[in-house]
Amino acid sequence: MERKTKVNAEEGKHDLTVTREFDLPLELLFKAHAEPEIIEQWMGTKVVKFEGKKHGSWQYETKDPQGNVAFQASGVFHDFRPNEKITRTFEMVNASWGVQLEFLEFEKLTDDTSKLTMHIVYKSAADRDQQLKMPFAYGINIAHNRLQEIVSKLKQHA
């Protein structure tokens, strides 16, 4: 089955672009990136800290059933403009690549549809390629499917 979330990574470049169109109004798509309780659901991680504002910071953490930390990531918001864009740093603890700079853009398509564009900039092409060796495109597509499903339900209950 074709993935709805597209990852575009040109050979030899230091960056990549992730795009996805959602059957969600712009405001709900943004909420899914700005409200910890919604982020926790579709990302499947605990949001330890989330200061959703310019110069705020954030931290995610996931534990396995034994209580060991399985995933930890954190960073800062360089910019945070509701329904428009988020510019943030992103660092995964214990990843073999370093800090990345992410530009998330939120765009209204129709009253009921919207588009997310993530431009991710790595320190080097080698760093980006490390990330791409992980099941990155697969994982983000699954997460976005979950986002679509979970936030659609919120919409019905609103």
Add this chain to the structure above:
Amino acid sequence: MERKTKVNAEEGKHDLTVTREFDLPLELLFKAHAEPEIIEQWMGTKVVKFEGKKHGSWQYETKDPQGNVAFQASGVFHDFRPNEKITRTFEMVNASWGVQLEFLEFEKLTDDTSKLTMHIVYKSAADRDQQLKMPFAYGINIAHNRLQEIVSKLKQHA
């Protein structure tokens, strides 16, 4: 005269590296990047905000003699490790290029000398080239000369 601060920017790449060796102990070189009153002197800008810690933020502003804002820049510290490294975002207001991600590394050479390496990562090669059209290498060399001179005096008075 040869510049002491070297800027290395490979053709077609999205990043550049700035290196400079200082006749200053590591601790003083770091202080020059971590104490607002010293930054103000060598950078010739007002430090409006400086939270020198992981996830802190910073803001610089320079006014011309008429009181108009001539230079404004701000960003966040993704990482801030005294005498080791600073990872920060940097955005100059009204610049034609966007946010950049900067990795500053501080290294002890001898008891009295130290080295600064700045790895600056831009959104794109085109963004970097915009920066390089400014008198960037010239400006940073002048600023580093000033840093060397001013902080040497602090050292004598310490």
